[in-house]
Amino acid sequence: MKELTTALKTGLTGELTVPGDKSISHRAIMLGALAEGTTTIHNFLQSKDCLSTLKAFQDLGVEIDNQIDVVTVRGVGLNGLKQPQKPLDMGNSGTTTRLIMGILAAQRFQTDLFGDDSLSKRPLDRVCQPLRQMGAKIESKTDKLPLTIEPSQIKPITYDLPVASAQVKSAVILAGLFAQGKTQIIEKQPTRDHTKRLLNTFAPDTIQTQADKITVNPPKQLVGQTVEIPSDISSAAFFMVAAATLPNSDLTLKAISLNKTRTGLLKVLEKMGVQLTFKNQRNLSGEPVADVQVKTSQLNAIELKESDIPAMIDELPIIALLCSFANGTSKITGAQELRVKETDRIAAVVTEFKKLGIAITELPDGFIIEGKPELTIVNPQLSSHKDHRIGMTLAIAALKANQSLELADAEYVGISYPSFFEDLEKVMR
Ligand SMILES: O=C(O)C1=C[C@@H](OP(=O)(O)O)[C@@H](O)[C@H](O)C1
Numbered sequence: 001m002k003e004l005t006t007a008l009k010t011g012l013t014g015e016l017t018v019p020g021d022k023s024i025s026h027r028a029i030m031l032g033a034l035a036e037g038t039t040t041i042h043n044f045l046q047s048k049d050c051l052s053t054l055k056a057f058q059d060l061g062v063e064i065d066n067q068i069d070v071v072t073v074r075g076v077g078l079n080g081l082k083q084p085q086k087p088l089d090m091g092n093s094g095t096t097t098r099l100i101m102g103i104l105a106a107q108r109f110q111t112d113l114f115g116d117d118s119l120s121k122r123p124l125d126r127v128c129q130p131l132r133q134m135g136a137k138i139e140s141k142t143d144k145l146p147l148t149i150e151p152s153q154i155k156p157i158t159y160d161l162p163v164a165s166a167q168v169k170s171a172v173i174l175a176g177l178f179a180q181g182k183t184q185i186i187e188k189q190p191t192r193d194h195t196k197r198l199l200n201t202f203a204p205d206t207i208q209t210q211a212d213k214i215t216v217n218p219p220k221q222l223v224g225q226t227v228e229i230p231s232d233i234s235s236a237a238f239f240m241v242a243a244a245t246l247p248n249s250d251l252t253l254k255a256i257s258l259n260k261t262r263t264g265l266l267k268v269l270e271k272m273g274v275q276l277t278f279k280n281q282r283n284l285s286g287e288p289v290a291d292v293q294v295k296t297s298q299l300n301a302i303e304l305k306e307s308d309i310p311a312m313i314d315e316l317p318i319i320a321l322l323c324s325f326a327n328g329t330s331k332i333t334g335a336q337e338l339r340v341k342e343t344d345r346i347a348a349v350v351t352e353f354k355k356l357g358i359a360i361t362e363l364p365d366g367f368i369i370e371g372k373p374e375l376t377i378v379n380p381q382l383s384s385h386k387d388h389r390i391g392m393t394l395a396i397a398a399l400k401a402n403q404s405l406e407l408a409d410a411e412y413v414g415i416s417y418p419s420f421f422e423d424l425e426k427v428m429r
């Protein structure tokens, strides 16, 4: 049990650089491994999930030197991966699993994949289906982990994404690199596009987008790059919401990725009445970044629907907390994907928020939240449900409590943000 701190009188101030982006860190290792030559990654996220990807590629015969500040990947080329000696451990990471499946589907050797209890419950049929259409041989009783991928020849397909998922899109793109011909993906609802941006730096023009159609032109080779990873907006989100809702706050989050497939939270904050200031706008490895300043603000309720969700999918638990301090009733719908994350995030948010006295109603695909200025603690014993984002959301909620609260399974924050509690201490006066 971790005792959580309150910050009702202090607020959050100063500057903070949160760690590197999780999605881009996974992709930098994967593309670096498949490239010719060396890839040097700066600001790689040293979290459990990204280390699952790093370890998996080491097990696939790629030399990767992790010096924390700099990760060096000695690429083996598109056809240079080796059969691992043992099953690959995907840990808790959905991104590692779904993206690596796209790569492994095209290899000349068999691989076995497994993961932890949470990951073993998450659906993989969404990836198995398009990959099988491409010729992949994936053996699994339930289309969940554990599973076996057998050698096969990958052929190009046109695939209409049935679910707004960057992981599914990326699995098809990565398999498409090995196909004899152009793979096409139709994406009606835009999702994060880091695979496209990074791939086009390793092999220009590999991915072309026209309206909702994405074309993969298989490259002859990828060329090793220097990758500078921006700070993760999904990690910064916790501090932005804390600064907006705690009195006397004035906090600047540095070098945050402002890729518009990820900035749904910023739009929500502005729409709810939060004053944001953007400074020092620049570009890092094909991604727009800026320093974002957030101050204490009065909040209005908001309505969010299905088309809003992909650009803020991982921020929805902390957005739900933001809504609980707003004036009026907020409604979030079209977020059924939250039910298949590390835990059922709709059920977990509702269970834990009720302990905090928040008036929240569970919907099949979201929540209704009646805002009020303060928390009225009903039960101080909280649980992360072994989900990093639920744990961090509750730690931010605790800042607004007038008594101390406890969090079970707090160590799960290390899945995406190992230094979260230390960073929180840094910005509390
Ligand atoms: O592609 C990625 O890096 C991710 C995509 C999202 O998942 P879905 O593709 O399942 O929406 C997101 O929730 C996850 O944290 C990271």
Ligand SMILES: C=C(OP(=O)(O)O)C(=O)O
Binding pocket: 049, 092, 093, 094, 095, 096, 314, 341, 342, 389, 416
């Ligand atoms: C859902 C998440 O990650 P993944 O799907 O990679 O496990 C997340 O980080 O919130």
